[in-house]
Amino acid sequence: MQHGRSALRPKGAALAVLLALLFACVSAALAREPTRPVLVIEIEGAIGVAAAEQLEKALMAARERDATALVVRLDTPGGLVSSTREMIKAILGAPVPVILWVAPSGARAASAGTYLAYAAHLAAMAPGTHIGAATPIALGAPPAQPREPRREGEPVPAGDAAERKVLNDAIAYLRALAQLRGRNAEWAEAAVAEAATLTAEEAVAKGVVELLAASLTELLEKAHGRTVRMAEGEGVLSLRDRPIETLDPGLRLKILQAIADPNIAFILLLIGVYGILFEFWNPGTFLPGIIGGIALFLALAALSVLPVQTAGIALLLLGIALMVAEAFTPGIGILGLGGLAAFIAGAFFLFDPTAADFDLRVAWPVLIAAAGMSALLLMGVLGAAMGARRRRVVAGAEALIGAEGRVTAWEGREGRVLVQGEFWDARAEHPLAPGTRVRVKQRRGLVLDVEPIEEKAS
Numbered sequence: 001m002q003h004g005r006s007a008l009r010p011k012g013a014a015l016a017v018l019l020a021l022l023f024a025c026v027s028a029a030l031a032r033e034p035t036r037p038v039l040v041i042e043i044e045g046a047i048g049v050a051a052a053e054q055l056e057k058a059l060m061a062a063r064e065r066d067a068t069a070l071v072v073r074l075d076t077p078g079g080l081v082s083s084t085r086e087m088i089k090a091i092l093g094a095p096v097p098v099i100l101w102v103a104p105s106g107a108r109a110a111s112a113g114t115y116l117a118y119a120a121h122l123a124a125m126a127p128g129t130h131i132g133a134a135t136p137i138a139l140g141a142p143p144a145q146p147r148e149p150r151r152e153g154e155p156v157p158a159g160d161a162a163e164r165k166v167l168n169d170a171i172a173y174l175r176a177l178a179q180l181r182g183r184n185a186e187w188a189e190a191a192v193a194e195a196a197t198l199t200a201e202e203a204v205a206k207g208v209v210e211l212l213a214a215s216l217t218e219l220l221e222k223a224h225g226r227t228v229r230m231a232e233g234e235g236v237l238s239l240r241d242r243p244i245e246t247l248d249p250g251l252r253l254k255i256l257q258a259i260a261d262p263n264i265a266f267i268l269l270l271i272g273v274y275g276i277l278f279e280f281w282n283p284g285t286f287l288p289g290i291i292g293g294i295a296l297f298l299a300l301a302a303l304s305v306l307p308v309q310t311a312g313i314a315l316l317l318l319g320i321a322l323m324v325a326e327a328f329t330p331g332i333g334i335l336g337l338g339g340l341a342a343f344i345a346g347a348f349f350l351f352d353p354t355a356a357d358f359d360l361r362v363a364w365p366v367l368i369a370a371a372g373m374s375a376l377l378l379m380g381v382l383g384a385a386m387g388a389r390r391r392r393v394v395a396g397a398e399a400l401i402g403a404e405g406r407v408t409a410w411e412g413r414e415g416r417v418l419v420q421g422e423f424w425d426a427r428a429e430h431p432l433a434p435g436t437r438v439r440v441k442q443r444r445g446l447v448l449d450v451e452p453i454e455e456k457a458s
Contacts, residue, residue: 047079078111132197272296319343
């Protein structure tokens with residue numbers, strides 16, 4: 001009996017060691033689990049190439065850091081259709097759950113923002129925000145009277161075939177996202193067909209978004225434990241007590257986001273063109289040329305990510321060419337005025353409004369201010385040129401015409417005169433006495449035609 005008990009002791013000790021190791025492993029795993037962060041990015045302003053690249057980089061960072069979720073804080077009036085679709089594809093194939101949060105109070109998720117909210121794995125809004133108005137801008141304003149709810153399969157009674165095609169495509173796209181995420185598909189259709197909008201509280205009540213959260217902490221607390229549908233299957237959000245990391249988009253994306261605005265791009269283009277023109281008009285000053293070159297390259301960078309039209313680019317190039325020609329041609333301003341007109345027309349037709357769900361045009365106040373400034377500048381340059389023409393020539397051969405001198409030697413109708421400190425051979429219609437004051441009438445090679453200056457009686 002004593003021998004049996006002594007035999008069990010090593011086994012009991014080994015079991016205790018194994019249990020201790022198991023407990024240590026579980027404790028280490030539990031200790032490591034909360035270190036998986038929640039990443040946060042902020043997208044503010046129009047959706048464009050910069051926003052799409054920012055989301056793509058954030059998803060890559062989430063994969064590399066094994067993040068538990070990515071929160072996108074959104075405030076947008078709409079954006080480019082191509083960039084919006086790229087972002088939706090990225091969200092649908094995201095390696096981590098994407099929580100879209102319309103915040104802070106006063107923010108909106110209009111047009112493209114509505115599509116992004118429906119695509120997100122979980123959608124939330126802060127109090128005082130709104131969502132909706134997702135009608136494609138190419139269709140113009142929504143009808144004055146709300147349409148009756150359309151039954152499934154019934155064609156949309158609006159506009160011609162092309163308009164119905166665009167509208168039906170937008171509705172189908174948003175309904176597909178609504179069905180994928182289990183959200184209100186009927187209101188999604190109204191957001192497109194009737195430009196319907198909802199406040200944050202209404203959106204939660206109608207099942208357009210899942211949560212109402214005033215702060216990021218409240219958002220994570222309410223989202224904790226919810227089930228979301230990922231590309232590879234369903235998953236449960238574990239967000240409580242997670243470290244929060246806000247990803248900075250970087251200087252490059254900030255600059256791209258700032259200049260990728262039609263008004264900013266046009267102003268930069270205007271500064272670039274006139275900076276270079278000033279350098280042509282005043283060679284050697286360098287500063288206008290440097291500023292103009294930098295502004296022009298920034299404008300070209302902005303135009304490379306914006307949907308531009310060939311006609312607008314052609315008119316802009318024509319306007320620039322005519323204004324440069326005016327700088328080198330001693331004309332009366334016709335080329336400059338024609339260049340100004342072509343440049344302004346090019347700015348008006350520069351961007352393709354159908355490529356975005358918001359008004360993608362240079363604002364009229366900017367166009368009018370640019371036209372007025374350009375007109376004043378051309379008038380000033382033209383006035384200076386006309387004044388320079390009327391001024392007496394002070395250099396070269398023509399500068400001697402009208403100059404006064406004195407006869408130093410004379411014989412018959414020819415002699416020598418001293419004009420502007422130089423001795424010249426001269427001719428006159430009548431003999432002149434040495435010391436007579438004369439005025440130059442004409443220059444013929446190295447010989448001056450002169451006439452005497454009548455002395456006034458004192």
